[in-house]
Amino acid sequence: MSQSIQLEIDNGIAEITFNRPQVFNSFNKEMAFAMQDALDRCAQDDVRAVMITGNGKAFCAGQDIQEITNPDLNPGFKAILDDHYNPIVLKIRNLEKPVVAAVNGVAAGAGANLALCCDVVIATESAAFIQAFSKIGLIPDSAGTFFLPRLIGFGKASAAMMLADKITAAEADQLGMIYKMVKDDEFLAFAKATTKKLAELPTIALANTKKALNESMTNNVEQQLKLESKLQIESASTADYEEGVAAFMEKRKPNFKGK
Structure with missing residues (x-):
């Protein structure tokens, strides 16, 4: 795997780290494909939760401008979106x-939107989110126009995207854009603990919750009720459901296996 993406898997937890700190973890072609490979590895059965973060001062500054301004390196926007970013968003979802x-720091452009498409977003207090696209004559991509309005509302999202204002972690927390803001000195421990907690929960039920949320973006109520019924029946057939009920009746902590 490319050095631009670090992947560590331990005890059911996968940690993916953007590792181009010298350019604020901005994406180039190599990094995009390495990220896709890392997510494919996370689909393996021995992984039960994933954490994505960045090395250095930034989470991710989006697209590496040096790549798209170099005629010998620029793959073109169709390839950048269809082959680089869009597959990453779909793999995460x-x-x-x-x-x-x-x-862990600034998340700008596609970097912000890759964060916002994740299931749980935790930001350190010094982090910030910037829809930086309009500053260079582009539109938000990487599903930003899909997720951000659903997170903070149409009006706030429209203003954030057109004005390209910096949204601090505190503001993102207040807007409901993220799950939680955490003090810098507590941030990494909290993020790791949250990922560990998710890894210890019933994996199939969480996966089915994610499926239901994905479909809720476009389903009507009747369609969503049918989907909930299907996924609930599937979840109720798992060993983790049996363990959860037994633990509740026996007044003990459940020991979920992700099965």
Whole structure:
């Protein structure tokens, strides 16, 4: 795997780290494909939760401008979106494991939107989110126009995207854009603990919750009720459901196996 993406898997937890700190973890072609490979590995059965974070001062500054301004390196925007970013978003949303974005610094452009498509977003207090696209004559991509309005409302999202204002972690927390803001000195421990907690929960039930949320974006009420019924029946057939009920009746902590 490329050095631009670090992947560590231990005890059911996968940690993916963006590792181009010299350019604020901005994406180039190599990094995009390495990220896709890392997410494919996270789909393996021995992974039950994933955390994504960045090395250095930034989470991710989006697209590496040096790549797209170099005629010899620029793959073109169609390839950048269709082959680089869009598959990453879809892999995160379709991964049948919870994905935590641990936003350790600035998340700008596609970097912000990759964070916001994750299941749980935790930001350190010094982090910030910037829809930086309009500053260079582009529109938000990487599903930003899909997720951000659903997180903070149409009006707030429209303003954030057009004005490209910096949204601090505190503001993101207040807007409901993220799950939680955490003090800098407590951030990494909290993000790791949250990922560990998710890894210890019933994995199939979490995957089915994620499926239901994905479909809720476009389903009507009747369609969603049918989907909930289907996924609930599936969840109720798992060993983790039996363990959860037994633990409740016996007044003990459940020991879920992800099966």
